[in-house]
Amino acid sequence: MERVVRHFQEELEALQGRLLEMGGLAEERVRLAVQGLVERDTGLLDGVLQHDEPINELHIEIDNRCFKLLALHQPVATDLRAIVAAVKINTDLERVGDLAVNIAEAAKRYLVHPPVKQLIDIPRMGDIAQSMLRDSLDSFVRRDIGLAHQVLNEDDELDGLKTQIFRELLTFMLQAPATVEPALDLILVSRHLERIGDHATNIAEDVIFMVSALDVRHHAPTHPQA
Amino acid sequence: MSSTARTIPSLASVASRQQAEPSDPVAPTKIEAESLDFFYGTTRALEGITLRIRTNVVTAFIGPSGCGKSTFLRTMNRMNDIIPGTRVTGGLRIDGHDIYAPGVDVVALRRRIGMVFQKSNPFPKSIFENIAYGLHVNGMAGSKADVAARVEESLRQAALWDEVKDRLQTSALALSGGQQQRLCIARALAIRPEVLLMDEPASALDPIATQRIEELIYDLKKTYTIVIVTHSMQQAARVSDYTAFFWLGRLVEYDRTDQIFTAPTEKLTEDYVTGRFG
Numbered sequence: 001m002e003r004v005v006r007h008f009q010e011e012l013e014a015l016q017g018r019l020l021e022m023g024g025l026a027e028e029r030v031r032l033a034v035q036g037l038v039e040r041d042t043g044l045l046d047g048v049l050q051h052d053e054p055i056n057e058l059h060i061e062i063d064n065r066c067f068k069l070l071a072l073h074q075p076v077a078t079d080l081r082a083i084v085a086a087v088k089i090n091t092d093l094e095r096v097g098d099l100a101v102n103i104a105e106a107a108k109r110y111l112v113h114p115p116v117k118q119l120i121d122i123p124r125m126g127d128i129a130q131s132m133l134r135d136s137l138d139s140f141v142r143r144d145i146g147l148a149h150q151v152l153n154e155d156d157e158l159d160g161l162k163t164q165i166f167r168e169l170l171t172f173m174l175q176a177p178a179t180v181e182p183a184l185d186l187i188l189v190s191r192h193l194e195r196i197g198d199h200a201t202n203i204a205e206d207v208i209f210m211v212s213a214l215d216v217r218h219h220a221p222t223h224p225q226a
Numbered sequence: 227m228s229s230t231a232r233t234i235p236s237l238a239s240v241a242s243r244q245q246a247e248p249s250d251p252v253a254p255t256k257i258e259a260e261s262l263d264f265f266y267g268t269t270r271a272l273e274g275i276t277l278r279i280r281t282n283v284v285t286a287f288i289g290p291s292g293c294g295k296s297t298f299l300r301t302m303n304r305m306n307d308i309i310p311g312t313r314v315t316g317g318l319r320i321d322g323h324d325i326y327a328p329g330v331d332v333v334a335l336r337r338r339i340g341m342v343f344q345k346s347n348p349f350p351k352s353i354f355e356n357i358a359y360g361l362h363v364n365g366m367a368g369s370k371a372d373v374a375a376r377v378e379e380s381l382r383q384a385a386l387w388d389e390v391k392d393r394l395q396t397s398a399l400a401l402s403g404g405q406q407q408r409l410c411i412a413r414a415l416a417i418r419p420e421v422l423l424m425d426e427p428a429s430a431l432d433p434i435a436t437q438r439i440e441e442l443i444y445d446l447k448k449t450y451t452i453v454i455v456t457h458s459m460q461q462a463a464r465v466s467d468y469t470a471f472f473w474l475g476r477l478v479e480y481d482r483t484d485q486i487f488t489a490p491t492e493k494l495t496e497d498y499v500t501g502r503f504g
Contacts, residue, residue, distance in 0.1 A: 076459070077499050
């Protein structure tokens with residue numbers, strides 16, 4: 001029993017390490033995509049577009065690790081919740097990686113045109129989305145429900161900024177039809193950043209479930225079996 | 227103990243929170259223990275057990291060796307009476323009647339509360355006689371045809387009939403281990419008990435025989451109240467509706483099995499089911 005448990009524990013820790021690695025990669029790509037847009041640096045954007053493989057490989061590797069742990073160790077209770085959470089977090093992180101690519105694509109299209117306006121709210125959204133992502137992963141590592149709840153609260157700010165950006169760009173588009181195309185790309189970028197916040201929220205919810213067995217999704221704190 | 231093991235909390239922290247009811251009691255109570263203590267001489271093997279076992283469900287008892295789960299199982303049909311120097315205090319009621327009250331007919335009690343042991347123990351007789359014997363001893367044998375019908379019924383209930391119907395007169399000892407265990411279950415069922423106590427019924431069997439016993443338990447709970455002691459956590463998770471976790475002679479947690487194996491309330495339970503100790 002002792003040896004088996006240690007083996008399982010080591011596998012679980014390795015799984016956690018790989019998830020964090022994936023989280024770091026996803027967060028970095030979001031940072032580079034937003035930076036490329038703000039600094040009008042197509043080289044950075046190309047880097048985001050061309051280096052999707054490590055995240056995709058980790059996505060598959062992490063799923064395989066989870067499958068093996070479930071099949072070989074039949075975990076229960078907190079261990080089971082940790083692995084189920086890992087499967088879901090893995091999917092969220094892979095989507096964040098995809099969204100970084102989407103941002104880079106929209107940014108490249110945007111940079112073909114003259115700037116519509118000075119970008120203030122979009123980098124702010126980028127900072128918040130990255131911080132939510134970072135905090136959600138920290139809450140996972142530290143089993144910190146308080147931090148996970150903080151991530152859930154931050155999502156409202158991101159949603160508010162997205163709405164604000166849309167309204168502002170709408171006025172630009174109404175005044176100058178030539179700005180429609182680049183403004184739409186900025187709206188898309190804000191939409192992608194808002195989605196990244198949603199994925200960080202999902203991760204935080206998974207952390208709360210993993211630690212406390214409480215399902216807080218859809219604003220309804222219930223026990224999973226209730 | 228593993229180097230990764232967490233610290234085991236003190237027993238005192240769980241004793242006061244002992245739970246007599248699972249979180250969603252639906253079926254009526256069949257067996258009810260109240261502040262039950264059990265002593266082997268001066269050694270207290272069970273301490274303050276209070277729990278209610280529901281009718282026609284499977285209740286699993288889990289816990290490390292020596293935690294008292296088998297002792298508690300055996301108090302339910304007074305099997306411990308045969309061990310000298312044992313003593314029970316507190317209440318143990320079946321259908322509301324105290325089974326330790328003076329004047330209780332222990333033989334009649336054991337007829338209602340059947341038992342299956344870890345090691346199959348068929349009599350050195352034919353398959354047929356193994357089952358008919360209990361009927362004769364208990365004065366339940368009617369005509370020959372009645373006995374034959376009851377033997378068939380029991381063997382069918384124990385999912386053994388198709389395998390032995392053509393050789394009922396051969397020795398039970400010629401059966402495989404899994405078949406012998408199912409024969410013992412059939413023998414227990416023949417006298418139509420209300421409760422079936424199973425003390426690690428599959429621990430000596432291979433995976434296929436184990437699966438058959440587990441399927442059998444699943445079928446039998448429609449008719450019987452089943453209490454099973456098992457060392458296999460997976461088995462408890464697979465077959466039982468409710469699980470009670472015992473530790474050092476106390477009941478630590480008692481709840482729906484899915485609850486125990488996904489989100490137990492007590493840290494001790496968590497540590498045990500995840501293999502952190504035991």
